Amino acid sequence: MTPGSPLTALKAPVLAGIRRLNALDTVRARIAMAVELGLLKPGERLPPTDEIARSLGVGEITARRALVSLCDEGVLERRRGRTGGTLVAHRPVTGRVLEIEAYRSAADEVHRLIDERLLLECGIAHLAASNAGPRQLEELEALVAQMDRVSSWAEFHTCDERFHTAIAAATGLPSAVGQYGPALRELYRYYLPYPLDYLRESNGEHAELVAALAGRDPLKAVDVTRRHVQTLHQTMFVGLIGPQPPAGVPLAGAPSPPGGPSPSPDAAASALASSECR
Numbered sequence: 001m002t003p004g005s006p007l008t009a010l011k012a013p014v015l016a017g018i019r020r021l022n023a024l025d026t027v028r029a030r031i032a033m034a035v036e037l038g039l040l041k042p043g044e045r046l047p048p049t050d051e052i053a054r055s056l057g058v059g060e061i062t063a064r065r066a067l068v069s070l071c072d073e074g075v076l077e078r079r080r081g082r083t084g085g086t087l088v089a090h091r092p093v094t095g096r097v098l099e100i101e102a103y104r105s106a107a108d109e110v111h112r113l114i115d116e117r118l119l120l121e122c123g124i125a126h127l128a129a130s131n132a133g134p135r136q137l138e139e140l141e142a143l144v145a146q147m148d149r150v151s152s153w154a155e156f157h158t159c160d161e162r163f164h165t166a167i168a169a170a171t172g173l174p175s176a177v178g179q180y181g182p183a184l185r186e187l188y189r190y191y192l193p194y195p196l197d198y199l200r201e202s203n204g205e206h207a208e209l210v211a212a213l214a215g216r217d218p219l220k221a222v223d224v225t226r227r228h229v230q231t232l233h234q235t236m237f238v239g240l241i242g243p244q245p246p247a248g249v250p251l252a253g254a255p256s257p258p259g260g261p262s263p264s265p266d267a268a269a270s271a272l273a274s275s276e277c278r
């Protein structure tokens, strides 16, 4: 089958998962899905375009085009003036952004990536508790303080990536960063914008982890890391939309899944609230 053939067109993103989505469509899907799940609330103002671009790993022009197209479709709206900017529409249109389906169809892949991150990150936390030096601990503390101060989910997400990569570096093993970095970034492609107060709460776990590293307590470091990552099975979109994760995935304290593939925003929000922090 050659690219551009009719058969290729028939296998459009919906059927092929997010690997077929271009950068523009992934931004559209991630923001529209966060709106449909109620993670971004009607009337909420979006962060500046450059921050969105950085946090979602795309160019600024791409991010701007995505926002414009979502405005055209009634998911977002532009407002002029001092209180203006790009906001979630007051009554956002749902069901129009078909790229969301590519994300939904990748649920098994997302659960696998979470488990891969869990496996690597528990080992990393254990080693970092023995090997982290004073300057590395300082850097981690500074990142935790910065995540407490940020004003948007986009800024938080950028700091979060730096924080977890810095912990991998604190193991002192170059191969830890080499293996972990790509695994983390692969999973990040599925992250959605989250309410900032929820993210700030999850930063409490970052602080606990840094304290465990500073206290040279590998067991505590692994325990915090396990909680921080394992809960993603429930709090990433795969946990908020159902269906359930594959058999064998441990889900202690999992929230009851919302019924069907399109839960109400309230159902998603309460599932998020009742789960542990990320």
Ligand SMILES: [Zn+2]
Pocket: 160, 164, 206, 228, 278
């Ligand atoms: Zn984190």
